Amino acid sequence: MAFAITQNCCNDASCLSVCPVNCIHPTPDEPDFGKTESLYIDPRNCIDCGACADACPVDAITRVSRLGPDQAVFADINADYFADKPVESEWDVPRFPLPTINELSEVEVAIVGTGPAACYAAQALLRFPRARITFYDRLPTAGGLARFGVAPDHMGTRRIGEHFRTVFTNPRVTMKLGVEVGSDVEHRELSERFDAVVYAVGAERDRRLDIPGIDLPGSTSARKLVGWYTGHPDVPADAFDFEGVERVVLVGNGNVALDAARILTADPADLEGTDIAPHALAVLRRSSVKEVVLVARRGPAHAAFTRSECQALVDRTNIPVVVSGPVDVSARIADLPDSSAASALSGLDAVEVGDLPSGRRIVFSFGRAPAAVGGVDRVESIDIGSGDEKRRIRTELVLLAIGYQGSPTLGLPFDQATSSIRNAAGRVTDTEGIPLEGAYVVGWAKRGATGGIGHNKMDAEETVDALIQDMAGRTRQPATRRRTPFNRVGAWLPLQAPSRGLS
Numbered sequence: 001m002a003f004a005i006t007q008n009c010c011n012d013a014s015c016l017s018v019c020p021v022n023c024i025h026p027t028p029d030e031p032d033f034g035k036t037e038s039l040y041i042d043p044r045n046c047i048d049c050g051a052c053a054d055a056c057p058v059d060a061i062t063r064v065s066r067l068g069p070d071q072a073v074f075a076d077i078n079a080d081y082f083a084d085k086p087v088e089s090e091w092d093v094p095r096f097p098l099p100t101i102n103e104l105s106e107v108e109v110a111i112v113g114t115g116p117a118a119c120y121a122a123q124a125l126l127r128f129p130r131a132r133i134t135f136y137d138r139l140p141t142a143g144g145l146a147r148f149g150v151a152p153d154h155m156g157t158r159r160i161g162e163h164f165r166t167v168f169t170n171p172r173v174t175m176k177l178g179v180e181v182g183s184d185v186e187h188r189e190l191s192e193r194f195d196a197v198v199y200a201v202g203a204e205r206d207r208r209l210d211i212p213g214i215d216l217p218g219s220t221s222a223r224k225l226v227g228w229y230t231g232h233p234d235v236p237a238d239a240f241d242f243e244g245v246e247r248v249v250l251v252g253n254g255n256v257a258l259d260a261a262r263i264l265t266a267d268p269a270d271l272e273g274t275d276i277a278p279h280a281l282a283v284l285r286r287s288s289v290k291e292v293v294l295v296a297r298r299g300p301a302h303a304a305f306t307r308s309e310c311q312a313l314v315d316r317t318n319i320p321v322v323v324s325g326p327v328d329v330s331a332r333i334a335d336l337p338d339s340s341a342a343s344a345l346s347g348l349d350a351v352e353v354g355d356l357p358s359g360r361r362i363v364f365s366f367g368r369a370p371a372a373v374g375g376v377d378r379v380e381s382i383d384i385g386s387g388d389e390k391r392r393i394r395t396e397l398v399l400l401a402i403g404y405q406g407s408p409t410l411g412l413p414f415d416q417a418t419s420s421i422r423n424a425a426g427r428v429t430d431t432e433g434i435p436l437e438g439a440y441v442v443g444w445a446k447r448g449a450t451g452g453i454g455h456n457k458m459d460a461e462e463t464v465d466a467l468i469q470d471m472a473g474r475t476r477q478p479a480t481r482r483r484t485p486f487n488r489v490g491a492w493l494p495l496q497a498p499s500r501g502l503s
């Protein structure tokens with residue numbers, strides 16, 4: 001018997017460091033690390049000790065014998081990863097180098113943002129006993145996408161918030177919530193006050209889709225929906241109403257689209273006791289949504305969702321999932337290897353989107369790009385595909401789930417191609433690649449809007465390594481000696497009331 005890693009895996013590799021037999025892969029030293037959608041336990045080498053399950057911050061690891069019927073598939077998914085790898089593995093022993101903590105003098109770091117990337121950066125910095133951190137967030141509540149991005153029914157993943165809470169309440173951490181860097185305080189001021197400023201600002205804009213009709217009322221972003229059902233302070237409680245809405249079309253089939261489809265089709269009773277915003281649950285109880293269609297411009301081999309998220313959706317017994325697309329769509333799905341994300345859709349019925357079903361269902365439409373949104377005063381339909389493959393889908397609501405991007409609002413060098421802050425291994429650089437002293441970046445602002453929560457851990461550690469190297473070799477005086485003693489209540493920010501801790 002062995003343990004298995006399930007759908008919630010956050011990829012932050014906490015489990016790896018406690019496994020006594022090194023049976024969890026890929027490790028950070030292996031080429032696959034960061035490329036697989038989850039980590040996997042080799043059932044042939046697992047000794048069933050459970051240390052990984054205790055260390056997992058998101059409750060993603062379970063003894064195989066205790067996997068419920070909807071999770072049984074994860075035993076195979078874990079085993080599959082090792083199918084072409086030898087039992088007597090030649091894995092390297094994982095390396096977890098301890099930082100040289102004694103060489104560093106006092107270091108004062110501002111971290112802009114309080115989401116997962118910010119928290120992993122803080123965790124890495126707090127290993128240095130003389131590091132102190134001040135978090136800035138424009139919102140009155142900390143947590144970023146851990147709070148306002150992770151789906152409210154993914155309770156295991158949302159446990160990461162508890163893990164991060166220990167960072168926010170660390171005595172060497174100060175919280176400045178409700179302070180917007182770029183308007184209330186400028187980067188220049190922060191860089192004068194702190195030894196280093198780490199930007200963990202994510203990707204706050206929606207990608208734009210330039211097709212006719214896209215700005216009609218009834219066409220909006222999936223980000224807004226996510227903010228609405230997670231209770232984001234920027235999204236009003238009355239932003240959505242699904243009374244009279246029978247079909248929702250989501251453009252894109254990444255995990256954001258899957259989350260939205262799952263919430264919109266869920267039985268409201270199943271959402272009770274989750275972290276869903278009460279106003280959203282009240283509206284969903286009155287919803288008349290019967291069908292959610294996910295429109296992908298490419299075929300099943302290029303699905304953007306992860307296999308585990310899709311499998312969990314398909315395994316939900318009460319909502320049928322079907323596929324749609326050019327005639328050979330089912331055959332193309334059937335031909336996919338097990339490792340392919342859309343193999344989770346294998347064997348499902350193929351339909352033409354047209355008449356509404358009697359109950360609720362989810363349709364994965366492939367190979368037809370959105371071409372135009374139709375309607376007079378508001379959305380009435382969306383055209384997808386072209387030529388013989390062109391289809392018109394009647395709908396009252398179009399949600400764009402085509403990804404996020406950053407913006408050059410902070411006055412920091414910005415790379416338009418990747419929609420991220422220009423950087424080299426986390427050091428913010430100018431267009432010539434020259435590092436800007438004391439400026440660093442982590443997370444989606446560093447690498448673009450890809451990857452789930454755990455991907456931010458190694459990424460943040462890379463940035464903190466660079467920061468620490470720079471601090472160890474710095475020539476200018478530490479911030480603590482350049483100015484009056486550190487002021488925990490932030491009197492130098494007269495615009496803002498002091499704030500601390502989670503509100």
Ligand code: NAP
Pocket residue numbers: 207208209251252253254255256257259296297298302303304305306309369370401402403404449450451452
């Ligand atoms: P994503 O994974 O990048 O998916 C974007 C989708 O939009 C793709 O299907 C893409 O199709 C499509 N798209 C992009 N531009 C388009 C255009 N011009 N026209 C039509 N379709 C277009 O983005 P996401 O869903 O926002 O997720 C962002 C990241 O967060 C991902 O790494 C995701 O895995 C992660 N995330 C994870 C979870 C989870 O683990 N539960 C939950 C939410 C988000 P193409 O492939 O053809 O470009």
